[in-house]
Amino acid sequence: MTGPTDASAVPDIVAHRRPSAEIAGDFVDAHPPLSPDAAIVEANRCYFCFDAPCTAACPTGIDVPGFIRGIATGNLAGAAIKILEENIFGGSCARVCPTEILCERACVRMKEEERPVAIGALQRRATDWLMARNRHPFVAAPASGRRIAVVGAGPAGLACAHRLARAGHRVEVFEARGKPGGLNEYGIAAYKLPDDFARREIDFLLGIGNISITTGRTLGVDFSLARLRRDYDAVFLGLGQGGVNALGIEETPLFGLEDAVSFIARLRQAPDKAEIPIGRRVVVIGGGNTAIDAATQARLLGAEDVTIVYRRGPAQMSATRDEQAWAQTHGVTIRHFATPVRVIGEEGAVRGVVFARTRLDEQGRVVLAGGEFTLGADQVFKAVGQRFILPEHEDFPVVRDGRIVVDAARRTSLAGVYAGGDCVAGVDLTVRAVQDGKIAAMAIDAVLAGEKEHAHG
Structure with missing residues (x-):
C-alpha cells in the first residue's frame, strides 16, 4: 500500500476479519473436478x-x-x-480459460439451444489424470547443441521453452520474480488455481528436461538483450506487462489505495490468507478479470461491502458475463457508467471515492452524463489495466503503442529475437500466450534446422 504505514490509523483495514479455517474453506477449488463417471457421461454428449x-x-x-x-x-x-x-499448460487453461466465450460457445449443442459440452471440465479430467501419475508424455529429441534464452517464466516463455526442449535444444529461462509461473503464480485469484497447482504444473512441464530456470534476474538490470543475442542462438521475450495504469486523476499517496494486481499477488503468496488485511468497505475501479478477482477475494476475506465501479456498461466489460455473475453471487455490487473524479483522503488514509456519471455517445465513446456520487471506502483497488515497461532503451525491438511488434511467426525487428504473450498482445488470455510461445518455438526450431542443413549441405 502507498502512504502512511501505521495501520492503527486505519482501524477498518484489518487482518482476520473471518476465522482462518472459514477463509481457507472458501479459497478451495472454485469448480470441483468431474467424477470419473460424470466425465464419461459428459464426454458422450459430444457429437464428435x-x-x-x-x-x-x-x-x-x-x-x-x-x-x-x-x-x-x-x-x-x-x-x-x-x-x-498443442497446449502444455492444458491443466491451468482447463481451470482459468474463459471457455464460455471460446470453445464452448462454438459447441453445436449450444446452437441447438442446449447447454454446451463441458469442454473445460473434460480437459481438466484428462490432464489431471496424467499429472497425478507424474508421467511426462513427451521425449526430447537428441541434443542439437543449440542454446536459446527465454526471458520471462510465464505461460508464453515456458510454453516456448518446452517446445524447444522437445526439439533437443538447451533452454535457459531468466525470470525477474522469485518464482516462475508469471500470471498463473501471481496474477490469478487463489481459488482458480489452488493447492499450489501453478508450481506443480511447472514441475510437470520441466519433466521434458533441457530447461533451466534462474529467478531474480531482470532484463536491463542484471543482463542485456545484446548479451543474450551474443551468447545464445536465439532469444524469446515473454516479458508480460510490468506496469500498472493510473486512474487518470490526481492520486495522492494514501493508505488503503493500492493496485489490484499487487493485492492479488500478495494474497496468492500468503500461506494463511486470513493474515491479509482487508477493509470493511472496499471499492474496486475497473471492469476486467483483475477487478473481478480482487473484489471477490475481498469479500471472501470478510469485507462487508465491496463495489466494482466501471465507466461503461456490462456488455463492454472485458470480464465475461460468467465472471461478472461469479462476483455478484459472492455479494459484490457492480455499478456501471461511472468514472472516478477524486479519491477522498483524511489523515493520510482513504475515506472514499467521488465518481462522475457517464454514458456512451453515438460512436461508443465514454462521455460525462452529468451528476456525481460518492462511495465511502476504507480500501480502494485500482484495476484499470496494465502496460508494458520498456526494459532497455537501446538495442531493443521496435515497440508500438506499448507492445513489441512481431510478425506471424512472432519474430521481432531484431534478427534472432522473438516475442509473445502480454508484451505483444496486451494483457490477454493465458491460452493465447501459450500459443505465442509455441509458434515462436516452432519458428526458432525451423531456422536452426535450416542452418544445420545448410551447414551440412
Whole structure:
C-alpha cells in the first residue's frame, strides 16, 4: 500500500476479519473436478463433429473431439496427450480459460439451444489424470547443441521453452520474480488455481528436461538483450506487462489505495490468507478479470461491502458475463457508467471515492452524463489495466503503442529475437500466450534446422 504505514490509523483495514479455517474453506477449488463417471457421461454428449468448430475456436488448436473421444472410451492418457501436444499448460487453461466465450460457445449443442459440452471440465479430467501419475508424455529429441534464452517464466516463455526442449535444444529461462509461473503464480485469484497447482504444473512441464530456470534476474538490470543475442542462438521475450495504469486523476499517496494486481499477488503468496488485511468497505475501479478477482477475494476475506465501479456498461466489460455473475453471487455490487473524479483522503488514509456519471455517445465513446456520487471506502483497488515497461532503451525491438511488434511467426525487428504473450498482445488470455510461445518455438526450431542443413549441405 502507498502512504502512511501505521495501520492503527486505519482501524477498518484489518487482518482476520473471518476465522482462518472459514477463509481457507472458501479459497478451495472454485469448480470441483468431474467424477470419473460424470466425465464419461459428459464426454458422450459430444457429437464428435468432423469440422469441429470448438477446435477452430481454441487459440491453441486442441483437437477437442479427439480428446473427448479418448475420455469416452477410457483412454485418458491418449486424451491428455492430445491436449498437451498443442497446449502444455492444458491443466491451468482447463481451470482459468474463459471457455464460455471460446470453445464452448462454438459447441453445436449450444446452437441447438442446449447447454454446451463441458469442454473445460473434460480437459481438466484428462490432464489431471496424467499429472497425478507424474508421467511426462513427451521425449526430447537428441541434443542439437543449440542454446536459446527465454526471458520471462510465464505461460508464453515456458510454453516456448518446452517446445524447444522437445526439439533437443538447451533452454535457459531468466525470470525477474522469485518464482516462475508469471500470471498463473501471481496474477490469478487463489481459488482458480489452488493447492499450489501453478508450481506443480511447472514441475510437470520441466519433466521434458533441457530447461533451466534462474529467478531474480531482470532484463536491463542484471543482463542485456545484446548479451543474450551474443551468447545464445536465439532469444524469446515473454516479458508480460510490468506496469500498472493510473486512474487518470490526481492520486495522492494514501493508505488503503493500492493496485489490484499487487493485492492479488500478495494474497496468492500468503500461506494463511486470513493474515491479509482487508477493509470493511472496499471499492474496486475497473471492469476486467483483475477487478473481478480482487473484489471477490475481498469479500471472501470478510469485507462487508465491496463495489466494482466501471465507466461503461456490462456488455463492454472485458470480464465475461460468467465472471461478472461469479462476483455478484459472492455479494459484490457492480455499478456501471461511472468514472472516478477524486479519491477522498483524511489523515493520510482513504475515506472514499467521488465518481462522475457517464454514458456512451453515438460512436461508443465514454462521455460525462452529468451528476456525481460518492462511495465511502476504507480500501480502494485500482484495476484499470496494465502496460508494458520498456526494459532497455537501446538495442531493443521496435515497440508500438506499448507492445513489441512481431510478425506471424512472432519474430521481432531484431534478427534472432522473438516475442509473445502480454508484451505483444496486451494483457490477454493465458491460452493465447501459450500459443505465442509455441509458434515462436516452432519458428526458432525451423531456422536452426535450416542452418544445420545448410551447414551440412
